[in-house]
Amino acid sequence: MQYPEPIAKLIDSYMHLPGIGRKTAVRLAYFTVNMDKTDIANFAEALTETKDKLRYCSICGNLTDEDPCEICQDPTRDQSKILVVEQPKDIMVMERMKDYHGLYHVLGGVLSPIDGKGPDELNVRSLIKRLQANEAVNEVIIATNATPEGEATAMYLSKLIKPAGIKVTRLAHGLSVGSDIEYADEMTLFKAVQGRTEI
């Protein structure tokens, strides 16, 4: 016996999502069948709306339902700093910290020759234009991930921007707060020692 067709389709859709294998997809599909009709309708609507209503901010590349996005529109934000992230979701992670009040720029990825991602595939040109047009910016903080590609992208951007006399900084590397030295990898420990601060 096969799954009834509507369930088979739903299992297939759930399996398209990252980190969801066949077993979880089956569980989610059968769960969905017992969900409230309104909840399902909301879910379906939310799915279609993501594509219809969301666009990328024409200034910073963030995902937004209004252009320019909330942050680019906000005159109370510190216009002298731009923090560069890989993905739109990284902005929300930084915002949750509640300590950074500057602007953002979303690269949309990192330099990765193996995936055919060069500077032209990222929002690098728009960043440079932004820096040229806006003299208020005096610091670009690079917050790409601590991966080899993220590091390489940070170095590339630094070389590109520094000559214009703008300060380029990078997020600090070191031990996670609450973590145990025993479990830290060598690279992290090395960076933690290199970046030690006086107390």
Add this chain to the structure above:
Amino acid sequence: MQYPEPIAKLIDSYMHLPGIGRKTAVRLAYFTVNMDKTDIANFAEALTETKDKLRYCSICGNLTDEDPCEICQDPTRDQSKILVVEQPKDIMVMERMKDYHGLYHVLGGVLSPIDGKGPDELNVRSLIKRLQANEAVNEVIIATNATPEGEATAMYLSKLIKPAGIKVTRLAHGLSVGSDIEYADEMTLFKAVQGRTEI
């Protein structure tokens, strides 16, 4: 900054699913934004179709898009056996084994006084009616889960059905295939010893 509304709605919907917390929901929502438009449309359609097209089989209680379901309609299945499961998805698990060719009956849960689930909340009446109407049935195999509630439900059904002269059996308990005795709990080991077979 808040999440753009369409994303916030989608995160909320994903969080309704079992086993999906806030972080995973955020990851899934941002993944969805980058999904193919057709894939998203299919997903949304599959969601709404589950409620619109699926019903419970009027004979066995299985989820189906046609009534009676595929299995109840199939004359090649062994009409003398009914395997009783808790949920529709359990049928697919049994079918994957490819060794059982009889019929099924879905209880829709187990007896659980604490959750207010008595025999009237389960498909017990329809099972009894089925047994009365169909003299071909000579065995009812109870495949409720190996939980205290599943056991109690099995005992209850056995007491109800046996007096009619129908054989009532229960799935064997024992070690999982490929498992290590060292990690088996005492109850499982006890059941495995009790149910030992000659080789």
